Amino acid sequence: MCNLLKVLLSSFLVFLSTITFSQQVCNGALGDPVININFGSGTSNFAAPLSTANTNYLYVQDSPDDGEYTIAKSTNGMHNQIGNGWHQIPNHTPNDPNGYMMVVNASENPGIFYQTNISGLCPGTTYEFAAWIINLLNYSGKKPNITFTIETTAGAPVGKYNTNDIEDGPTPKWIQYATTFTTTNQTDLVLKISNSGPGGIGNDIALDDITFRACGPIITSSVNNVPSNISVCEGNSGNYALAANITASTYVDAVYQWQSLTGNIWTDIPGQNTTQTTVNLTGAAIGSYQYRLITAERQNINSVNCRVASDPLTITVTAKFNTIASNNSPTCIGSSVQLSATEGTTFKWTGPNGFTSTDKNPIISNTQFDMAGDYTVTATLNGCASTSTTTLVVLEPFLTTSFTSVETCENNPITLFASGGISYKWLPSESLSSSEIANPIANPKETTTYTVTASNGICSETATVKVIILKNAVADAGADLKALNGYSVILNGKVTGDDVSYFWTPNDYLDDPTKLNPKATPPFDITYTLHAQSNAGCLNSTDDVLVKVYPKIVIPNSFSPNGDGINDYWTIPATEAFTNTRVKITNRYGNLVYQSNGVYKPWDGKFEGKDLPSAVYYYTVYFNEDFETYSGWIFLTR
Known part of the structure; x- marks a missing residue:
């Protein structure tokens, strides 16, 4: 479209004899456009500027001010004050949301804001010139007054057409301005569009879809x-x-x-x-x-x-067409049957007992057995007749349904059964494979009563089935336990499920392995397994618990490191069961005389290789996080 906007500069002067110029639209037939200036289209919000031969206004890619213009898809965001700015409008070109228009803010000095050459005209031919213009002001201001001037390429005036004041107002309105003129021997002319009033507060327009077309009878x-x-x-x-x-x-x-x-x-x-x-x-x-x-x-x-x-x-x-006949049977005696045809504008139905109808979708009310049979329809569309098609109406007595309660294990899907209908609706639907089939698969988490409605289109019946969920056997042996050698702990067993039995293995050191909470007195570490068994045939379960057994802790309070081979070391037997024992010994003044970290090394009563005197010394012993730190005194004698 940009090529249409370029000025075709003529290098010679065309002689003008006479051209008549009338202010009216063409009342006869129109030709294809000689020019059709719609300012193009594109993906960006703004288009490139026009040639300087088309306008001497300043181009901006923004809201134009006095003496400026832009080529844009819309005025959205331009002087968008409510009641004191511009209408926010798209371009005018029909069916082209990406089209552009010329947006003009009038200069302080009235004059030409757009011009273009028109070439390829024929002598002795009447033409219609037309353009679409909109006053952009959404308030009362200076009114645009647009003048269209046609000249020869040498600048000789041919004629003018004036729009008079283009009113503003709260509602935007595109207006087409058109006029006709007749050539004698001219083939090239110049169109000039000028604003007769100054800019300032108002006098702002959008221009789009400029056309020149031959006008005939x-x-x-x-x-x-x-x-x-x-x-x-x-x-x-x-x-x-x-x-x-x-x-x-x-x-x-x-x-x-x-x-x-x-x-x-x-x-x-x-x-x-x-x-x-x-x-x-x-x-x-x-x-x-x-x-x-x-x-x-x-x-x-x-x-x-x-x-x-x-x-x-x-x-x-x-195209030839075939209407398709159908109905909503099978249905119940005494109910209604809906006949249907798919296409057409006129219809003719025939059926048993002299039935006729010209409706597209006639209804047979209060059906009886003798109304069953073939119904035929012929349709017409756009003057074309379809082939005749037939639909069979089936009438049935009321349907029956039957259901029973069922049991199933947890997480064990079960198939429900219904019969007698052509459509089904099950509720609740959340745990069903489908809520609209005869035999859905149910997998509820809890005991659930389902309701099903079976229907043959008109008749329906409702029944229920209770799905009883038997819970699986689940064993919980409880948290791991700790005990000192020689002491007992109570196992914290729990089981859930329907009709469940249980027992512990191994049964060593248990007072009763068939109790949920037996007393255990193991002499060493041991893992017990709680078995939960479903007597209803559902899933079984096991769970383990570890009983950690620590040795009995005895800390001696005296020793005699005199070299006689008897009680020469302060020894703590229980430390053999611990790998990170921390032992500290101080004298009565709090001075550290011995320390052992990790595997315990029995104390020989010396400090820095020298024998300590007989006296009372004080200790702290840390075994692990399962025991409090032990403290007390030791009597060293020689």
Whole structure:
């Protein structure tokens, strides 16, 4: 689109004799656009600036101020004060959210803010110029007053069209301004758009979709004498008469050409050069076929810039269709049956006992056995008739259901059973594989009563089934225990489940292995296993507990390191069971005389290799975190 905005500078002066310029829209047929300036489209919020040949305003990628413009998708964020700013609007181009528009903030000095060259015009041809403009102010301010001027490339004035004041207000409104003019011998002109008032508080506009198109006579077209588009059925298409009535023509030597649309391109139909023609669509594929008549002065008929076209005539070949008949049976005697057809605009139903209906989905009320049987429908769509299709209505007596209570182990899914319906609804649904089938798989965590509603479409019946959950046997031997040799501990066994038995292994040093809380008196470390067994056939379970047995702690309070081989060392027998014993011995003044960390080394009554005198000494002994630190006195005698 940027190429359309470039000014085509002429190197010679075109002589202008006379051009008539009227302030009105074209009342006849229009041609394809000579120019269509919509400022392009893109992914970014702002487009590149226009050529300096198009405008002398200053380009910004922001909210334009006086004498500035931008090319943007919308005015969102531009002077967006509520009641004292601009309307927040998108561009005008239909069906193009990525399209751009020119946003103009008028200069303090009125003048031209946009211009472009128009080339390829035909002499003696009427053209319509049109542009869409919106006053951006959302409050009362200076009113834009836009003047469109057409000149020769040499600058000679041709004519002007003025919009007068474009009103502002709380509601934004795009307005199309259009006018027509007729050339004599000119092919190149210049369009100039200027703002007649100064900028300041107001006089701000957006401009979009500028078009120049040839304007011709009024053309009224028809197909098979029908002044509108028509549809035909696949396989029934044939010859179609196209006709165009031309009125108010100003052409001196008018010629005509019928065209058909191929893809997006209008193509001449060879030899079809009158206002009437015939097209043959025998065997045509499904789809739309479009035709139009173009007309112009004889010398201009081959120029797309100089001819006009009728509105397209469309012949739509519609696919054959088949409506599908159905109903909601089987259902109960005495209830209603809904017949249904899938497609069509008109319908004709027939059935048993002289049944007829023209409804799409008729209802048979208060059904009886003699109303069962085949029902047939024929439909039409876009004038095409479908083949007849049939649906069988089945009437049944009320259904029956039966259920019983069932038992199952925890986490052991069980299949529920229902029959007699064509649809089912189970509640609650959370623990079911499906809530809408006859035989869902249930896996509840707790005993649950399920309700099922079985239905054949109209009749329904509700029943219940109770699923009793037998809990699995679960053993809990409790936390590990600690004991001193010769002492007893109580095992803290627990079991859960339905109909559970239990016992301990091994049974060594237990007062009763069949109790949950037996007394254990082991002489050494031992692991006991609690067995929980489900008498209902559910899962069994085991759990272990360790009883850690420590030796009995005896700390002597005297020894005699005199070298006679008897009681020469202060020995603590229990330290053999500990790997990180910490022993400290002090004299009565608190001075450290002996220390052992790790594997205990018996004390020989010496300090720094010398015998200590007979006296009372004081000790602390740390075995591990399971025991408090022991303290006391020792009598050393020699």
